[in-house]
Amino acid sequence: MIFHINATMPEQKSGIEHAEIQRFMLFKKNHIAQKLILRDWDPECHRQTKAAGIDDDDLINMFDYFQKATIVATQQLTIKDLDFGVVDLEFNDEPQNNRYLVVDNSKKLVARVNYNNAETQRVKSVELFDGFGNLYRVDHYDIRGFKSLQQWYTPDNKIESETWLDVHGQPVLESFFKTTKTVNHQSELTRTNWHLTFNEISYDFDTIEDLTIYFLDAINQTFFNTLEPNIFILDRSHLADYGLLHLKNPAYTVLHLHNSHAGDAQEPMQSVLNNNYEFAMNALNQYDAVVSATPQQTRDIKLRFQPSVPLFTIPVGIVKDTLLHAKRVRVGERQFGKVVAFARIAWEKHLDDLVRAVGIVKEEIPEVSLDLYGYADPTDNFRAKRAVEAVIDKYHLGDSVTMKGYTTDIDAVENRAMIYGLTSRMEGFNLAIMEGIAHGLIALSYDVNYGPNEIVQDNINGKIVPYGDYQAMANAMLTVLRDPRLAQRYSDGAYQSAERYSETNVMAAWQKLIEDANQKWQHKIAATNLGR
Amino acid sequence: MNFFISENIFSFNSGTEHAQIKRTKLFNAFNDAAKYVTRNYNRLLDRDLKAVGLTPDVVLNMYDFFQGTTDIKRVEQNLRLLKMLPLDTYHIVADGPNQSFLNHNGRRIATITVMPETVGLVNEVIFEDRAGNPTIRENWDWRGFKSSVDTFHPDGSLATQRFLNLKGDVVLEITHMAINGIVQPTMWQLLNYRGHHYRFNSENELLTFFLNEIVKRYQEATLISDRRTLDEAVGKVSGAKQKFAYFHDIHTPDVVQPRLGDPYPVYEIALSQKNQLFDAILVPTDAQRHDIKARYPNLNVKTAPDTFILQSMLTQSQTSVRDRVNHRILFLGRLSPEKNPEAAVQVLAVTRRYVNDATLEFMGYPANTEIVQKLQQLARDLGVESSVIFTPYGNYEAVKEALSRAQVIIETSHGEGFGMNLVEALAFGLPIVSYRINYTTTTHEIVENNRNGYVLPTASANIMAQRVASILNDPSKWASMSTASYQKAKFFSAEKIYNVWQQVFKN
Structure with a gap:
């Protein structure tokens, strides 16, 4: 059984979730036994995984697992289904606040019932007050219609403990906040303990990481098979980079890099390590395999760490067969001078450089335009977005550059555009530019690690220009826009080069890893008493 | 079904619990089913109820009821x-x-x-x-x-x-x-x-809900609130056949002139003439009944006995003076200020002027640790330290032993609803020397002056000591007083007391 480990599957996904879902779907198509493991509690989990195309059968959320709520039929829960234990209640709807105020016959507040929206009024959470006006608890309801989490309050209105319930409302997992002191003697409430009652046995854990190890052990034992190993693919290192090294039973553990392992991807040999991967890179040989998405990254890891475990280069992006075999759009049918980028407007994407390049190009070719697709990162009061806006002002690009926001309608946009531009400071792979070439977009990119300088093949499907050189980026755009034949050659090359990320090719790369796991399995279990 | 409602059964019970325990036994002995009902959570209740001679089937705890654990047999869980x-x-x-x-x-x-x-x-x-x-x-x-x-x-x-x-x-x-x-x-x-x-x-709102559930399950439920803290909760129960509040103690701090004194605040709910939550207020003595009636003419007040003496106790062989510890004086009761145990030490000190080997035994659990130290200090000051014995409060067997070995029992309290300790003393043929206190020794029911002891109009340790000495120094007086006590005990026989209760419930 293959397990993909992540935290949640949120509505707004990052590249990690996109890569994971693509892999999941590829494995599914190839009939590989697998489960998606989500570690964090999320009352909307099952709506989101369903929207991502993942069946409840193929999903194990850790909290669900302990709550025995892996598979629960959904029922719409509204205020009428709640029992407050008080008679003669009045329910005052406040649709502008998406909630009801529940008061007793002396107008004393009994509860605030928060719902999702005024139409369906599905209960999301209930704030409960005792007979003396104290908020003593907030109950949170799972999207499937059962009470999932109780948050208990201190008399001075802070969360002091959390209780997760099974579908019958009985406590199974509790977490506690206790007073701790900082060095300057400030008191604060810190989460200090997890207490699990599972199958009538009590367990105590200091941290959620400890609890996660117990959970992964349970999963590993449940699906244990002497013939083939359980393969754990860790997609977010913080969840179990330590835990996977401390399982009771053997398994095949895979560290999957989704980003540069080096803090400065342009200085892969010297720079401090990406904090997310620092532990894992230092403990590299304790995993069974390491996956990176590009040969460049694999090479750099080999050079810097000289690991003894096998390194696999497996693209995190997959170009679906349907896209690969879709009708190609000739450059002449596309909007001349239309440049697009699909990226969060964030510091590391450095989109203000892309706008600068377009500003330079516009001086010669007024038809040039740029559409940016992606939501704006709010960090530092939308610093990245403000940087983009400043450049738009400086080059008077108000009519040529548009921030379009997030879209899922990639085909429509990319079949009309001409160029995909990328000026990032760093990358882990960049699914977007892969999608770009798969749609025949001419790829112009900084020479940035890791992904863009692999996906873009210089002079074949576009141009790689020096890192941080927006003048060079402008020149590359001008060269293409001046020469229709060159543009068509690059576009043809783009379609062609997408073949590298075909389902067949990516699956073949994974098969090598699976074969390695299978080959080593008999040796692994021979070292334990489990194989007998 | 009768329900006698209290807070708890403790390791160390006060007179209220003892009275309730005995009443529960009395009714069940006459096949008139009764349960001792407790409100408080007590996960040691199964141990405690057995220690006072009850069986689990006659005790019903509120928490047990809701937990569905009323009929669980003990298993030792290592x-x-x-x-x-x-x-x-x-x-x-x-x-x-x-x-x-x-x-x-x-x-x-x-x-x-x-x-x-x-x-x-x-x-x-x-x-x-x-x-x-x-x-x-x-x-x-x-x-x-x-x-x-x-x-x-x-x-x-x-x-x-x-x-x-x-x-x-x-x-x-x-x-x-x-x-x-x-x-x-x-x-x-x-x-x-x-x-x-x-x-x-x-908790009392929950108690009312619980009792309502009980009343629904058992037809013809009679409820007795044995604790003033529970009067409101019991009073609010609907559908019971009858509801009573039993006053084990004097209802007012003014023990000398009870008619004039305001009641203790906790008694006000039961004594409210306006609400009248109970069919009747029950008190141990006619004297208390008259006092309450005088002040609250609209209330129904009845006398119902607070204790009785087991048949086995009445028929046991009498203990002669020779089989007792010579010149042993007994103080039986909780060691707390309102029981005035210091006076007992003073009585001993004076008694020893006339009876030089007299000793005093305290049996009762101390209200706090200081009180024992204070009594010991007083005994030292009066030079009788080695003649005062503190017996740790124990089960009923230990109480019986103390009653069997004493020659005289003294009562120094300022007031007692109805001194159960003295009734117990009757069953063991003890002469009683007591101050005249409401409502225990104002009538002849327990002590008849000069017949089975002495009732002293004034609270004087000197006089009490002289009376005690006069009994200890005169074997024939002791014998006649002892016999009189044994005889008086018969008025408290189970059968007689149960009959009184039946009358109380009937009218």
Whole structure:
């Protein structure tokens, strides 16, 4: 059984979730036994995984697992289904606040019932007050219609403990906040303990990481098979980079890099390590395999760490067969001078450089335009977005550059555009530019690690220009826009080069890893008493 | 069915509980089913009720009722055989006879305390975080099942108490929050009781709900509130055949002129002429009845006996003076200020001028530790230290032994609703020397002056000592007074007392 480990599957996904879902779907198509493991509690989990195309059968959320709520039929829960234990209640709807105020016959507040929206009024959470006006608890309801989490309050209105319930409302997992002191003697409430009652046995854990190890052990034992190993693919290192090294039973553990392992991807040999991967890179040989998405990254890891475990280069992006075999759009049918980028407007994407390049190009070719697709990162009061806006002002690009926001309608946009531009400071792979070439977009990119300088093949499907050189980026755009034949050659090359990320090719790369796991399995279990 | 309602049965019970225990036994002895009902959570109740000679079938606790654990037989649950502890992961390390630790790789994750008076049976499992703060405390019932689970606020005070059924499901929950800045229980919530939740702002609101449920289940329920703290809760019950409030004590601090004195505040609910929550107020003596009637003419007040003497006690052979400890004076009762035990020491000191080998035995559990020290100090000051014996308060057998070895019992209290200690003394043929106090010695019911003892109009230790000495120094007087006490005891026979009760219920 293959397990993909992540935290949640949120509505707004990052590249990690996109890569994971693509892999999941590829494995599914190839009939590989697998489960998606989500570690964090999320009352909307099952709506989101369903929207991502993942069946409840193929999903194990850790909290669900302990709550025995892996598979629960959904029922719409509204205020009428709640029992407050008080008679003669009045329910005052406040649709502008998406909630009801529940008061007793002396107008004393009994509860605030928060719902999702005024139409369906599905209960999301209930704030409960005792007979003396104290908020003593907030109950949170799972999207499937059962009470999932109780948050208990201190008399001075802070969360002091959390209780997760099974579908019958009985406590199974509790977490506690206790007073701790900082060095300057400030008191604060810190989460200090997890207490699990599972199958009538009590367990105590200091941290959620400890609890996660117990959970992964349970999963590993449940699906244990002497013939083939359980393969754990860790997609977010913080969840179990330590835990996977401390399982009771053997398994095949895979560290999957989704980003540069080096803090400065342009200085892969010297720079401090990406904090997310620092532990894992230092403990590299304790995993069974390491996956990176590009040969460049694999090479750099080999050079810097000289690991003894096998390194696999497996693209995190997959170009679906349907896209690969879709009708190609000739450059002449596309909007001349239309440049697009699909990226969060964030510091590391450095989109203000892309706008600068377009500003330079516009001086010669007024038809040039740029559409940016992606939501704006709010960090530092939308610093990245403000940087983009400043450049738009400086080059008077108000009519040529548009921030379009997030879209899922990639085909429509990319079949009309001409160029995909990328000026990032760093990358882990960049699914977007892969999608770009798969749609025949001419790829112009900084020479940035890791992904863009692999996906873009210089002079074949576009141009790689020096890192941080927006003048060079402008020149590359001008060269293409001046020469229709060159543009068509690059576009043809783009379609062609997408073949590298075909389902067949990516699956073949994974098969090598699976074969390695299978080959080593008999040796692994021979070292334990489990194989007998 | 009769329900006698109180807060609890304790290891050390006061006269109220003793009276209620005896009444429960009396009714059941005459096949008039009665239950001793307790409100308070007490997971040692099964032990405590047996210690006072009751059987589980005549005791009904509110929490047990909602937990569905009223009919559970005791199983000894060794702490090392708890199925909930994964001993392939944790170590149990003993720390003396009273507790063990649950360790994980050297780090303590829980303390397991041992059930009192047992070897290795589980009492509590107290889990803690890495800094030793308690997180969850699981409490076992004497009968060997996990009964409740507590959690704590960050300051260590109780946050929630969850009460479990045998399956381990939470059926009742108490939340502790602040009222005017003071953290205390603010909510009792019944969960899924017959399919619904019920919320209560106080334990007594829950008690009323509970008693209503009881009244529905048993036809013709008669309820007696034996504690003033419960009067309101019992008074609100509907559908009972009859409801009474039994006053075991004097209702007013003005023990000398009870008619003039305002009642103690806790008596006001039962004494309210406007609300009249009860069919009648029951008091042990006619004197108290008259006093209450005089002040509250609209209330129905009846006399109902507070105690009785077992048939076996009445027919036991009499203990002669020679078989007793020579010149032993007994003080029987709680050692607390209102019982005035200092006077007993003074009485002894004076008595010893006339009877130089007189001794005094205190039997009663001390209200606090200082009071014993104070009595010892007084005895030292009066030079009788070696003649005062403090017998630890024990079960009824120990009380009987003390009564059998004494020659005289003295009563120095300022007031007694009806001194059960003196009635007990009658059954053991003890001459009684008492101050004249409401409502115990104002009539001849227990003590007849000069016949089975002396009643002193003034509270004077000197005079009491002279009376005690006159009995101890005169064997023939002792013999006639002892015989008189034995005879008086017959008026308190079970049969006679039960008949009185029947009359009380009838009218």
